[in-house]
Amino acid sequence: MTTSRIKLALGAGLAAICLAGASAPKLALAQVEDVTPPKGPPPAAAPAPASTKAAKPAEPNTLDPRGPQAAEVQLSALAPANLHKPRPRAPFDLTGTWFVDLSHGFSSWMFGPPYPKFLPAAQHEVDAAAAASKQGRAYKDDIGQCYPAGMPVIMTRVWPIAMIQLPTAVYMIPGFENELRIIYTDGRPHTPADVVVPSYNGESIGHWEGKELVVDTRYFETSHHTIDAGIPISKDFRMVERISLAPDGKKLHIHYAMWDPQNWEGEWDSDKAWNRVDDQDITEVECTPDLDKRLPSTQSTLNIR
C-alpha cells in the first residue's frame, strides 16, 4: 500500500471513530468513591437540642444488664426474671423423649388423607408427585437433598424428639437433623411481619386453654418446603396445634388445623400422636453434601427435582 493510501485509510478510520463517539451514549461515571475516615479520635458528639416537653425519666430496668434503655426489650425465655415470673402452673409437663406413633401404618407419618381441596397450582404438584411415585420415582424430595423438613413434617420424621418444657417456652429438638423448634409460652406476641425472618419451623406462640397447649405458628420459609408428597406452602401458611397429654403421661396428642389460602381451600385438619420413649436420647444428626453423595437414593436419576 502506498504512503498516501495508508494516510487515507488512517484518516478514514479516525473519522469513523469520531463519528461513532459522537453518536454513542456517554458512559456513566464510576460511582465508587473512597470514603475511608481519617485515623484519629472521633469528633465530639453535638449537644442534643433542648426539648420543650418535660422528659419522662426512664424506669430503671434492673432486669437487663443494658440498663434503662432496654425497658421495652423482650426478655429471653431463659432469662431468670422471665423464668421466675409468677405464672399459673401448667396443666402438664411434656418434658421427655417422644417417638411418633406409627401403629396405624408407616404412611401415617403423612398429614393426609383426608386432604383439602387444592387450588390448581398445588393440585398440579400433588398430581406430579403421585405420578412420580407410580413410576417408582421421588418428586422434589428436598429432605433427601438436605433441606430442612420444616413444620409440620419434622414432627413425624421417624426419629425421636426431645421436648423440654419450661414456664416460658417448650423446646423441641428432633433427632432428625436437630431442627430446633421453640414454642414461646411467656406471653410474648408474634414478631411484626415486616421484621420477622421466615424459618422452616415457623414462629410458634403458645398459650394454655384448659388442659391444652394451643400453639399458633406462622412465618414459614417456603423454599423447598413441602408437606407430605409435594404439597407446597406459601408465606400465608399458618397452623394451630392443640397439644394434650394423656393422663398417664405416656402419650401426646396433637390436633393440627392448617390454612394456606394460596394452596388450598379452608381448613386442613390432621391428628397425630407420640409415645414417650424413656430409653432413647436424641443425638447429633447432620445432613451434609458429602454424606448425601454416598446415598444411592439421593443421587439416583430417579429423583425429579
Add this chain to the structure above:
Amino acid sequence: MALAAMALLSVAGPALAHHSYAMFDRDKELKLTGTIKEFAWTNPHSSIAIDVPNGQGGNDTWGVECNSPNNLARMGWKSDSLKPGDKVSITIHPLRSGEHGGSFMFVTFPDGHTLGEVPGGQKKS
C-alpha cells in the same frame, strides 16, 4: 417402649428413611459379592461402598444405603463391623433404574454369619 421401638424397626427400609425410598424395588433382591471399599458410620444414614466384579475384567462400585448407626447398634452392629478390604456378600433392594445402588437388607460374612437390619439379623440356610 423398647419393644415397641424394636417392632417398628422390624419394618426396616423405608420406615426409618429420612427421605423417599420409592426408587428402590422392594420386590427384587440382588446379592452383591465383592470387597468393601468404605463403611460410613454416620447419621442420618450409614452407608456401604462395595467393589463388585462386573464380569468384564473390572469392578463396579455399588452404593448401599443403611439405617442410622443408633438403630444398627441395636442390631449388634459396630462402627468396625465392616472394614475396607473385607470380602462379603450384601443383599439389597436395587434401584429401579439399574444404577449401581440399593437399600441394605443384610450382609453375609465368609464364615456364614449375617448382620441385618431386622432384630437378630437373618440366618440363611
